[in-house]
Amino acid sequence: MDSIIIEESGPLYGKIPIAGAKNACLALMPATLLSDEPLTLTNAPRLSDIGTMTVLLQSLGVEVESLNDGLVLALSSHALKTTRADYDIVRKMRASNLVLGPLLARTGEAIVSLPGGCAIGARPMDLHVSALQALGAEIELKDGYLHARTLKKGRLSGGEHRLKFASVGATENFIMAACLAKGRSQLKNAAMEPEIVDLVRCLRSMGANISGEGSNTVTIRGVEKLHGATHSVVMDRIELGTYMLAPVIAGGEVELLGGTVELLETFCEKLTEAGVEISKTANGLKVKRKLDTIYPVDVKTAVYPGFPTDLQAQMMALMCISNGVSRLEETIFENRFMHAPELIRMGAQIDVQGGVARVEGVSKLKGAQVMATDLRASVSLILAGLAARGQTKVGRVYHLDRGYEKLVEKLQNVGAKVERVN
């Protein structure tokens, strides 16, 4: 199994290009199920999660062609062969549940395995189920599978629903399903993440009639058919935030090509508070420390536009070397501090009590052998390794391949001493 070895690095100088968003692409790909005409996605990220979604869609009969070195995905759902999403694929990635809404809307039936537990929490499906029931779906749980069907396998019917919690996935499933429902649907307390806005833009270019995306109320007027489209995947704000931290942790100044502050405002505000200078350039953003000192900041994760849970681990890596005590509160997932014990192995001073981590900055971290436990936790260890004396070895690198394309190459290109070994 591969590992990544990091030596103390910096200052870092140069440019890092930001890829298309994993989380947007994972919702855009299942949108192909809504139409029998081709959907072409450009600016797709080259990641193993995209490979997993490809295998899942292919198992349903979708033709998926990867072009231009994986940057373009040509999808066609003209000949679906089953409505069953099998456990063996779904268990690998929770985002597999995003086939539920579109499959049901297009065919009148979807049998989708429950995703099962995962390292960062239980992640149930109740919000997806009640959102789709509001559109007239009958859903029952049998043998670990959700069996969803419409009345007489006909169209879903428009309906109104308020989510108990603004779940990203449940919002995406509701919107996709409502596109083909009979009549008007409305989702209240909808999630507002930029990846949802990107999905709606794509659905609109496929002929959907949707308004209110990016606000907490989304209205959809169902149409009988959607058509083909070409759509460019929005920039990955989580990849952007992750690489913004590299020159802050290791010193230097890095330009993030394609990066914009607009999709990451709360995170950028916290960085500014910590003593980071962020400036716009013609091609993206430039980031550097203002002074030598990193100031401690308090962070509480929240749904968009709040501080993203997917950047909490990386922010903790920065706070480990701040000049004081910071408090990080995780409100989205119940078990998302697994990076803390690994950072402690590197000399960090962290005390976790329930959903709150108290981090007391130390002047220097030290390299250690650490274990990646999930995608964002893994990358936080790599960031910490850039500022740690000696060598850090991160195992279980397959987590990183899920969400960061060419990570080693991108960091090496700005001067980081990082290498992947077998």
Ligand code: UD1
């Ligand atoms: C998406 C992102 C993920 C991110 C998360 C929160 C994708 C592919 N993944 O995941 O990277 O960390 O948003 O920003 O876009 N919940 C329920 N019942 C449900 C659904 C969710 O209780 O039916 C809970 C979950 O357990 C979790 C919380 O709601 O505690 C947030 O989940 P949700 O917003 O649905 O996240 P995902 O869409 O799975």
